[in-house]
Amino acid sequence: MTTDVGPSAAPTRRAMLAGALGAAAGSLPTASWAADPEKLPSLPGPGEAFEANTLTDLARARAKVPYVAPKTNDVPAALKALSREVYETIRPAEGRAIWANRDAGYVLEPLLRGAIFETPVSLFLIEDGLVQPVPYDRAAFVSLGIELPDLTAETAFSGFRLRARFGDADGLTNFALFQGGSFFRLVAQGQDFGINARALALRPADSRGEEFPLFRALFVEVPAPGQPVVVHALADSESATAAFRLTLTPGPEASTAAIDGTVFARAEIDHIGLGGMQGSYLFGPLDRNRVDDLRAAAFSVEGLAIRNGYGEPIWRPVHNPQALQVSAFVDRGPKGFGLMQRARAYADFEDDRRHWEQRPSLWLEPQDDWSEGAVTLLEIPSDSELNENVFAYWRPKAKLAKGGEMRFLYRQHWSKGWPDPLPPEVARVCGSRCGHGSGGNRRLFAVDFEGEALFQPGDIDVDLGASAGTITRQDRFRYPERKTLRILFELDPGGERAVELRLALRRGQARASETWLFRWTA
Numbered sequence: 001m002t003t004d005v006g007p008s009a010a011p012t013r014r015a016m017l018a019g020a021l022g023a024a025a026g027s028l029p030t031a032s033w034a035a036d037p038e039k040l041p042s043l044p045g046p047g048e049a050f051e052a053n054t055l056t057d058l059a060r061a062r063a064k065v066p067y068v069a070p071k072t073n074d075v076p077a078a079l080k081a082l083s084r085e086v087y088e089t090i091r092p093a094e095g096r097a098i099w100a101n102r103d104a105g106y107v108l109e110p111l112l113r114g115a116i117f118e119t120p121v122s123l124f125l126i127e128d129g130l131v132q133p134v135p136y137d138r139a140a141f142v143s144l145g146i147e148l149p150d151l152t153a154e155t156a157f158s159g160f161r162l163r164a165r166f167g168d169a170d171g172l173t174n175f176a177l178f179q180g181g182s183f184f185r186l187v188a189q190g191q192d193f194g195i196n197a198r199a200l201a202l203r204p205a206d207s208r209g210e211e212f213p214l215f216r217a218l219f220v221e222v223p224a225p226g227q228p229v230v231v232h233a234l235a236d237s238e239s240a241t242a243a244f245r246l247t248l249t250p251g252p253e254a255s256t257a258a259i260d261g262t263v264f265a266r267a268e269i270d271h272i273g274l275g276g277m278q279g280s281y282l283f284g285p286l287d288r289n290r291v292d293d294l295r296a297a298a299f300s301v302e303g304l305a306i307r308n309g310y311g312e313p314i315w316r317p318v319h320n321p322q323a324l325q326v327s328a329f330v331d332r333g334p335k336g337f338g339l340m341q342r343a344r345a346y347a348d349f350e351d352d353r354r355h356w357e358q359r360p361s362l363w364l365e366p367q368d369d370w371s372e373g374a375v376t377l378l379e380i381p382s383d384s385e386l387n388e389n390v391f392a393y394w395r396p397k398a399k400l401a402k403g404g405e406m407r408f409l410y411r412q413h414w415s416k417g418w419p420d421p422l423p424p425e426v427a428r429v430c431g432s433r434c435g436h437g438s439g440g441n442r443r444l445f446a447v448d449f450e451g452e453a454l455f456q457p458g459d460i461d462v463d464l465g466a467s468a469g470t471i472t473r474q475d476r477f478r479y480p481e482r483k484t485l486r487i488l489f490e491l492d493p494g495g496e497r498a499v500e501l502r503l504a505l506r507r508g509q510a511r512a513s514e515t516w517l518f519r520w521t522a
Helices: 054-062
Strands: 106-112 122-127 130-133 157-164 173-179 183-186 196-198 214-221 229-236 240-249 254-265 272-279 281-283 303-307 313-317 325-332 336-340 361-366 372-379 390-396 405-415 428-436 443-450 461-466 470-479 484-492 498-507 515-521
Touching: 054 229, 054 240, 054 254, 122 157, 157 214, 173 229, 183 405, 272 336, 272 361, 272 405, 303 372, 313 325, 313 428, 325 515, 336 390, 428 515, 443 498, 443 515, 461 470, 461 484, 484 498
Parallel strands: 122 214, 313 515
Antiparallel strands: 106 157, 122 130, 157 173, 173 183, 183 196, 196 272, 214 229, 229 240, 240 254, 254 405, 272 390, 303 313, 303 336, 325 372, 336 361, 361 405, 372 390, 428 443, 443 484, 461 498, 470 484, 498 515
């Protein structure tokens, strides 16, 4: 069950219908204080052993000393002044990507600092249990009309890209990207990069301002042929340090990341975000009333799926609000949540450049007890399809005391399909639409449920409710050839500026569909 619908649920589901983020999602922080870098525990040196506890011990030690901000004003002008488009033309020279001369099924491409990527990230390889820094050689890169400067290995890189061979496919294609803040992305075979994952988030959309942890060092184990790639990541911020072990496995239909993370608190933390993920939503079938665009839709995220600790499957379509909205789905022991791209046809978007139908869904499954907390959804006003204005994460209820540690385990599925599992008797929402109603400010909604079980003998009951206003019309339309049942209803909000809507199908007392939730705003 959920407890987040209707005005009486205000303590568990908060709507901020005015204001803006203190820091836009994806931007980088400005350090307010720093310590002496010489007192900071150092990274492993060339030839040193890298063991299972090396990074966690390092993160724990760093959390006991004040934060040292990375130096970002030393990016050479030739790189800093680049546009994003020109920066992205910088590539490894032929045969110079790491592992290009091995039959590993992967190549690793270091990414230089430049354009908006100013934070230095130390890159290391781990082979036979020993650490080797990734060197910088400007002859190992090519670019369009750019003379690359000489750089040191300590200050050259901002992250890396992994290319992989998917199954028996010819050649190597995009698989993973680690760059900016504590962000990383994966794709399945043939997909374009879409949703960003965040290893750690602190105070998202908080009135005190968001704090953005940064990857400071990335250690990549040299993979054996046919085996996953293991990445060890050290993150750092004013309030915390963190160590992550990510096991990355490419797949034709879904790529996975198994993540083992531990956070160490420099100060008390009362708003932490685990399993963060963000994508873009400009417009779609639910909110075309303010859009003048020849495309059918423009988004990399269609909605938030949740399988809560009570076993209830929830589908919450996202939208582009006129003011920041925050929704908290209070839970205990969630089974999973994710930002989904369910629209998979060209006709869903008709975008010949972006091809949103090729972007991955991202589903997260905790692998240990996440106890009490809330799946939290931020929807940020946006006028650009390039803004990643939809952000979801798990917010634990418990605070992390200064000097405390928090370990967590989860698995991510970056998929072409709908990786959020449902029992066969439970229908899935396959479409949501909204338009002008019969008059005044009334709104007409159409929600499509898809599933074989909807057309088996027996009555289907509709459970529809609104937190305010009046439902003035309700109809259903059956489409057996598509295994789809459409529920059409009209909302008269009266003088209300926001209404929470809830819709589900039942067979008697048995659940027959996901629970569709939506917040309509004037």
